[in-house]
Amino acid sequence: MTSPRLAFLASSAESAQQALVTLSARYGHHPPADADILVALGGDGFMLQTLHRHGQLGKPVFGMKLGTVGFMMNHHREEGLLERIAAAEPATLRPLEMTAQTESGIEVHSLAYNEVSLLRQTRQAAQMSIDLNGQTRVEEMIGDGVLVATPAGSTAYNFSAHGPILPLGSNTLALTPIAPYRPRRWRGAILKSGTEITFRVMDAHKRPVSATADSHEFRDVTEVTIRESCDRTVRLLFDPEHNLEERIFSEQFVV
Known part of the structure; x- marks a missing residue:
């Protein structure tokens, strides 16, 4: 089974830019239009920017938190990214x-x-x-x-x-x-x-x-x-332990 082609996208934050260089060198980098998966590096604001800029491509997005707020992001780890993406659970959003x-x-x-x-x-x-x-x-x-x-x-x-x-x-x-x-x-x-x-x-x-x-x-x-929207959707990918549906549900019990 061939590995998915990844497109790494990063916010302007220094930590995100450093991760962009490291991850691209380790896993390879493709233009968003040619990639199978988009990997967004930043916070929730950058995830929204990514969805607005590239949502029309219909590519799944796996986010890693390298910003202040990361509700829509997974934890940042350099190792095991391909395995994490393969095991990720999708969440479909309709704008x-x-x-x-x-x-x-x-x-x-x-x-x-x-x-x-x-x-x-x-x-x-x-x-x-x-x-x-x-x-x-x-x-x-x-x-x-x-x-x-x-x-x-x-x-x-x-x-x-x-x-x-x-x-x-x-x-x-x-x-x-x-x-x-x-x-x-x-x-x-x-x-x-x-x-x-x-x-x-x-x-x-x-x-x-x-x-x-x-x-x-x-x-x-x-x-x-x-x-x-009747015809536009995007798919976010989450680590099973970082499931978006569970996180939203759990927010109702935070005091």
Whole structure:
């Protein structure tokens, strides 16, 4: 059995760059388009960059933590990499598709593997309505913002905003307000993954709002529609003892 062709991708951190040189020399290196497996060296931020840049290739990604946060990464070890990849368990992620209209009339598109967040741009609170599958569910939400998170992203910004942790494979999304003033007691909702969510910004000139899909920000949006992608998926590979599904489940019991 031939060994898989590996493409090593590294963040700008010095430790990741050193690992890139060492691992490439030991296991060989191929361009991402020619590789069987992408190996991402860095933290969760770099993993998201890798998925955005190379997700369309459809190649599995094995990450190793060489950054500050590594929830989506395996432990970094130089030895036994091929054996680890052969024994790895896959986790399939389906990103969110975001379509946003800006105040200047431009339509923009982006993908998000963690979350799409709408945030106020100034000291003025954001004010918006929320439609689910074409039906208005929140006529007026006032606060710092609101976000939609995937299960994989539910332990990140969503959890910090007191949103629910969603099990991987649950076919759900988290709709979570950020510091809501009105409705004062609304704490968000858990939605079926096929739900189409539309946010309409009210008084966008006085209360400007930005939309961020993972790390891609678009300012002065007036309307944002979010839905789970029907045809885009990525596969992350994890050591069996570092299973992503178990890690997300365990986060619910961390006190």
